[in-house]
Amino acid sequence: MRMYTRLTLWLKIAILTLLSIPSGSFVMRRIFSRIKPGDETGKRLSAFFTGWLIRMGTYEGIEWFSIIVFMITGNATVLLFAAISFLGIATSYPRPS
Helix, strand or coil: CCHHHHHHHHHHHHHHHHHHHHHHHHHHHHHHHCCCCCCCHHHHHHHHHHHHHHHHHHHHHHHHHHHHHHHHHCCHHHHHHHHHHHHHHHCCCCCCC
16 A cells, blocks of 8 residues: 555544544533433433443544554554544443532
8 A cells, every 4th residue: 555545544543533532522521411410310311321322432433443444554553543542432431420
């Protein structure tokens, strides 16, 4: 594969990572802000799971794209972005608050 193609794929992963992680967290916080203390449990759980799935989906998208680019290019440095995304998932365990 040509060098400029590898570089553009690497840049796409970097941009995807820099945009996806904050946007997933932002959308999740917006959905969580709609939960009111007096809401029924089913409505609160529905909002929680929706926000949580959106956030985890953004992390997972980065991982899959990084793995696919690694399989196409053979460049192992793109797996760094998959590792960053995995750490984001691992540290995002829900805590009671």
